[in-house]
Amino acid sequence: MRTPVFDLLDQLVDSCQDNRDGQVAQYIPELADADPEKLALALCTPDGRVYTSGDAEHEFTMQSISKPFTYALALRDRGLDRVLQSVDVEPSGNAFNEISLDSRGRAKNPMINIGAITTYALAGDDDMTAGDRLEHVLDGLSQFAGRELSVAEDVYQSELSTGWRNLALAALMKGNDLLVGEPQDAMHGYTRACAINVDARDVAVMGMTLATGGVNPLTKKRVIPQWVARQVLSVMTTCGMYDSAGDWLSRVGIPAKSGVSGGVLGALPGQVGIGAFSPRLDRFGNSVRGVKIYERLSHQLGLHIMNTP
Numbered sequence: 001m002r003t004p005v006f007d008l009l010d011q012l013v014d015s016c017q018d019n020r021d022g023q024v025a026q027y028i029p030e031l032a033d034a035d036p037e038k039l040a041l042a043l044c045t046p047d048g049r050v051y052t053s054g055d056a057e058h059e060f061t062m063q064s065i066s067k068p069f070t071y072a073l074a075l076r077d078r079g080l081d082r083v084l085q086s087v088d089v090e091p092s093g094n095a096f097n098e099i100s101l102d103s104r105g106r107a108k109n110p111m112i113n114i115g116a117i118t119t120y121a122l123a124g125d126d127d128m129t130a131g132d133r134l135e136h137v138l139d140g141l142s143q144f145a146g147r148e149l150s151v152a153e154d155v156y157q158s159e160l161s162t163g164w165r166n167l168a169l170a171a172l173m174k175g176n177d178l179l180v181g182e183p184q185d186a187m188h189g190y191t192r193a194c195a196i197n198v199d200a201r202d203v204a205v206m207g208m209t210l211a212t213g214g215v216n217p218l219t220k221k222r223v224i225p226q227w228v229a230r231q232v233l234s235v236m237t238t239c240g241m242y243d244s245a246g247d248w249l250s251r252v253g254i255p256a257k258s259g260v261s262g263g264v265l266g267a268l269p270g271q272v273g274i275g276a277f278s279p280r281l282d283r284f285g286n287s288v289r290g291v292k293i294y295e296r297l298s299h300q301l302g303l304h305i306m307n308t309p
């Protein structure tokens with residue numbers, strides 16, 4: 001049934017369609033082939049209703065949108081203190097692939113590559129093989145989505161062929177004695193998690209699972225404890241949009257995470273999960289039309305987290 005929500009989403013998608021600013025990510029060969037015209041928006045409500053517009057069933061790889069979810073699994077599996085020993089929660093002020101460490105050698109936060117690779121290796125327990133850990137993470141992310149997700153092997157292979165910097169970041173953390181297992185396993189596993197396929201609808205459901213405090217709105221199953229959801233949403237708020245997190249928070253005001261394939265995950269506590277997708281990126285690595293559509297959505301529905309009554 002058509003509702004005013006569908007009309008609003010269509011109107012938002014239409015209003016951004018003609019924006020051709022930015023460039024599709026080039027540094028992962030397979031991503032450079034993405035269709036730059038795709039544009040999708042999806043919302044999920046606490047009771048599991050999903051509203052979509054545009055290319056909402058077009059699949060893309062999660063890339064950095066996977067980071068909040070592997071962070072959530074690491075927190076659930078190891079506890080906050082153990083995760084904080086290796087990965088802090090401070091904004092880095094640097095690009096996502098920089099060597100951003102604090103004075104103790106910890107990664108600055110789990111939303112940049114060095115922190116996310118370290119976090120990936122903390123999901124599960126010490127007895128897991130690299131294969132077990134990958135299964136564990138894929139299964140965990142599938143629980144957030146409420147359906148079985150899979151890895152785009154072509155994108156994974158493509159990123160592996162150019163992933164030297166990520167391997168170096170993993171080795172650096174090993175050198176600091178803060179990485180569980182082998183650097184190669186952590187880098188390969190992290191890269192596979194980045195190559196998990198989703199569509200905008202999945203992203204909205206995954207966002208709502210964080211925004212409910214950890215219960216998937218479709219399956220009604222608890223995926224993570226409430227304290228973990230709060231921790232993840234907090235770090236998304238301060239570190240989720242790379243080096244434009246401050247601008248994003250003041251303009252849009254929704255805890256969010258973007259990825260280089262063009263996806264933007266949003267999660268407004270207790271209210272809504274949001275998925276947007278459009279491949280052209282701005283200079284920070286955020287989707288140009290994704291950012292625009294969130295700005296307009298937040299404004300029109302009054303979603304800014306700092307709005308006062």
Ligand code: GLN
Nearest residue numbers: 063064096113194259260
């Ligand atoms: N897999 C990508 C990388 O490690 C993810 C980066 C991103 O989305 N910003 O470079």
